[in-house]
Amino acid sequence: MNVLLLLALILFILMALVGGKKGIKSFIALFLNFLVLIVTVLIMNDPNTNPVLLTLVACVFIGAISLFYINDINNKTTLAFIATIFTTLLLLLFIFFITEKSMIYGFSEEESDGLTIFSVYIGIDFVKIAASGIIMGTIGAIVDTAISITSPMREIHQHNPGITRKDLFMSGIRIGRDILNTSSNTLFFAFFGGYLGLLIWFKDLEYSFGEIVNSKVLNGELISILTAGMGVAIVIPIASAITAHHLVGIKDKKK
Incomplete structure (x- = not known):
């Protein structure tokens, strides 16, 4: 097998x-x-396609599958989905800006040797491709954090229906603080494990510390990780605010 x-x-x-x-x-x-x-x-691969817009559409499908298919359509998954989309849109402009200014797009020096026989003039904007890669790398962490906030907040509200909007919001923030630490570590160790071979290669090639820090391939991945960490941090207050407003709003309408 x-x-x-x-x-x-x-x-x-x-x-x-x-x-x-x-x-x-x-x-x-x-x-x-x-x-x-x-x-x-x-x-x-179609040069007429906008990679960033296509990636956003793909993120919508990924978020919908991860939330609605697994956990069904209910208020906690709907709120998590809204928080995910809103956070992704907030990060979009920053991701596009940092990708262009840091010049991490395209192929790195370490990757160029194997591409010398191929033409790189393929009619695709590599800035948008790099930005799309970072967006795709952040969506999983954002979805995971969003549902980890909305689900316990709904449980808190169900067991304590008299809770105020502010107290419910602060409960979501406190939950998010615990998640933030573990999510950041997960992102870091996922990078370190996935690129351990690259780091060993850097050592065998006798790269100096400055060359390692300034290498495009390393910086590209670090920027992706840091951006994902930012997405996790941003989605916590957004998901907490949306959930608190929705759940307490339902209670107020029933009065």
């Missing part, structure tokens, strides 16, 4: 045993999101 199929089967069994029906739906959602990414990349 192919190793990938074996690992996928083991993951499916574990998710089914631990998560039950929701675990199975989460496993299916992984492949649905993967298909969205593949379709996005294929369409992005």
